[in-house]
Amino acid sequence: MTDQLLLLLAVGLSVGLLLPSLMTMMMMCCLRRKKNQQNQYQELLSSVPSVPSCSAPVILVTQGSWTSPTDVPFTLPPRFIPQNVGELTTDEGVEKKEEEGMKVDTRRDILAHRGSLSVRTWYPVGSVLAGLYTVTPLGEVVAPPPGMATRLCFSVEYRHSSEQLMVSLLRLGNLPPHFHSNVTLVELRLLPDDRRPRQAKARGTGPDPEFCDCLIFQVSAVSVLKSTLSVCVLSVDKHGKRHAVGRVLFPLEGELGQAGRVLWRDLDPEEATQCSELGDVQVSLSYSPSLQRLSVAVLKARGLQLLTDSGVCVQVSLQIHTQAVKTKRSCVVTGGQEHLFDYRVTFKLRPQSLDESCLRFELQQPKDNSSESPSLLGVLVLGPFMYARGPQLQHWMDMVNETQEPVKLWHRLSRAT
Numbered sequence: 001m002t003d004q005l006l007l008l009l010a011v012g013l014s015v016g017l018l019l020p021s022l023m024t025m026m027m028m029c030c031l032r033r034k035k036n037q038q039n040q041y042q043e044l045l046s047s048v049p050s051v052p053s054c055s056a057p058v059i060l061v062t063q064g065s066w067t068s069p070t071d072v073p074f075t076l077p078p079r080f081i082p083q084n085v086g087e088l089t090t091d092e093g094v095e096k097k098e099e100e101g102m103k104v105d106t107r108r109d110i111l112a113h114r115g116s117l118s119v120r121t122w123y124p125v126g127s128v129l130a131g132l133y134t135v136t137p138l139g140e141v142v143a144p145p146p147g148m149a150t151r152l153c154f155s156v157e158y159r160h161s162s163e164q165l166m167v168s169l170l171r172l173g174n175l176p177p178h179f180h181s182n183v184t185l186v187e188l189r190l191l192p193d194d195r196r197p198r199q200a201k202a203r204g205t206g207p208d209p210e211f212c213d214c215l216i217f218q219v220s221a222v223s224v225l226k227s228t229l230s231v232c233v234l235s236v237d238k239h240g241k242r243h244a245v246g247r248v249l250f251p252l253e254g255e256l257g258q259a260g261r262v263l264w265r266d267l268d269p270e271e272a273t274q275c276s277e278l279g280d281v282q283v284s285l286s287y288s289p290s291l292q293r294l295s296v297a298v299l300k301a302r303g304l305q306l307l308t309d310s311g312v313c314v315q316v317s318l319q320i321h322t323q324a325v326k327t328k329r330s331c332v333v334t335g336g337q338e339h340l341f342d343y344r345v346t347f348k349l350r351p352q353s354l355d356e357s358c359l360r361f362e363l364q365q366p367k368d369n370s371s372e373s374p375s376l377l378g379v380l381v382l383g384p385f386m387y388a389r390g391p392q393l394q395h396w397m398d399m400v401n402e403t404q405e406p407v408k409l410w411h412r413l414s415r416a417t
Contacts, residue, residue, distance in 0.1 A: 149266040150174050152231060152248050156263070158224055158256045165190070165219050165252075167229065169200050169211035170262065177207070179235040179245060184209045187390070189230040190217050191249075192277055197232075197390045225253045233267060240401060242394065244410070278378040278413040279303035281314070281361060285382065285399040286406040287354070294318070294347040296359060298330065299408070302338045307365055307375050312339050315362040318347045324360075332366060354400060358383025363413060378413025 153170040169186060184202035198217075202209035219227065229252060233245040246267030284297040298314045306312070311332035317324045330343035349357060359382045364374035382392050391411060398407045 150176065150233070150246055151264050151266055152233070153262060153264055154231070155261060156229065156250070156252070156255065158221075158252075160221055163218065163220055165217040165224055167215045167217070169213045169215070171208060171210045172202065172233065173208050173264075175207050175209065175235075175245070179243070180206050182235040182237050182243070184245075185234040185236060185242075186211065187232045187234065188215055189232075190219060191228045191230050224256070227252050241398060241407070242409075278305055278415065279363070280410050280412050281363065281378075281380055282408065282410050283361065283380070283382065283395070284406045284408040285359075285395065286402075286404060287349070287399050288404050289351050292348060292350050294349040294359075295406070296345050296347070297406070298341045298343045298361065300338055300340045300342075301363060304339065304363060304377055304413075306377070308367075309334070310366055310368065312377065313364050313366065313374070314341055314343060315364055316343075316345055317360040317362075318349070318357060319360055320353060320357050325357075329364075355384050356386065358387040358396075362416075376416055379416045380411050380413055382411070 151173045153173065155168045155170070157166045157168075158164070159166065167188060172184060172186075175184070182205065184205070186200045186202075187197040188200070189197050198215040200211050200213040200215065202211055204210060229248075229250040231248040231250070233247065235243045235245050237243065246269050248265045248267055250263075250265065279301060280303055281301045282299040284299060286295045287293070288295075296316055298316065301312065301314075304312060311334040313330050313332045315327060315329045317327040319325065326347055328345045330341055333339050333341055361380040361382070363377040363379075365377055366374045380392070381387055382396050384396055385393060388396060391409065395407060395409050395411070
């Protein structure tokens with residue numbers, strides 16, 4: 001038993017001494033094999049691409065090292081000076097000299113135009129114009145340049161297959177400063193027969209509001225050439241009151257050849273614009289709910305189609321439903337292109353009757369024989385939705401909303417129905 005224990009102890013000591021040696025030999029073999037594999041790798045190609053000699057100059061951003069991220073050199077471009085080619089006496093030499101001189105002049109022009117910013121080596125990338133980046137301070141209103149009128153940008157196109165006139169409103173330019181903070185509206189009509197206006201609202205405010213609206217008129221190919229597009233620009237303040245900015249009258253005859261082209265037209269001031277064949281009349285309305293009083297003022301008329309030189313009068317009637325409650329007539333006024341009436345009249349009207357009443361204006365021209373009825377020059381009806389549309393309806397609604405404040409507006413006359 002003692003001999004066996006001694007034998008086992010000798011074997012254990014031998015194994016304990018041999019195990020570290022074996023582990024050391026295995027680690028050395030692994031390191032040698034790994035070193036041999038690394039020596040077998042091929043050399044990587046350079047990351048800098050080769051550039052042919054005949055190609056244009058290339059800026060290698062990765063080449064070199066910068067001292068700091070903000071260290072960007074700014075140098076003036078070199079000036080191209082023609083080389084001294086000596087005295088050339090032959091015709092070929094003279095032609096070569098002229099050709100080199102033209103190249104030098106061209107390069108000088110390019111340098112003067114493109115600027116002088118360079119990166120690492122000379123390579124022009126452009127110049128900065130400080131005037132393009134000036135910003136108007138907030139809240140400051142810039143007046144339009146003197147002598148420039150408010151302009152409307154639009155386009156017209158007629159589609160014969162569907163008999164549709166398409167009007168695209170693009171933008172309004174050089175709006176007067178006192179309208180910059182208001183909402184801009186545009187009303188379009190196709191004169192002389194269109195009574196229902198199409199309306200568009202600007203996307204923003206300021207001196208140059210944009211629209212980007214397309215409005216369609218259904219009209220035959222024969223009638224469209226005899227029509228005139230009327231574009232009326234209105235400005236609505238914060239109280240909802242409308243102010244006329246101006247109008248564009250665009251005859252369509254001869255203007256539909258180039259479809260889709262962008263057009264710019266100056267707006268005629270509203271006071272100097274005549275938009276109907278029978279003439280216009282300026283009316284002022286105001287209503288007092290506490291006094292139950294409707295005040296009407298016929299100020300002036302323009303562009304009337306007079307039959308004789310006997311003068312013009314205006315007849316104002318208050319109607320409830322189809323019955324004329326009260327009728328008043330002004331005195332006869334004579335004039336040229338514009339007749340000044342300044343005729344004022346009041347009617348007793350309860351607030352409950354505002355939605356069922358209307359005002360009818362008749363421009364009349366008396367005849368020499370007083371027993372004969374006067375000639376009717378034109379008719380205007382102002383009232384709620386039951387009686388009127390467009391500006392006539394809007395004028396009545398403005399009067400109702402702006403109590404005791406006179407609302408003045410021009411209206412076109414129509415034929416009696």
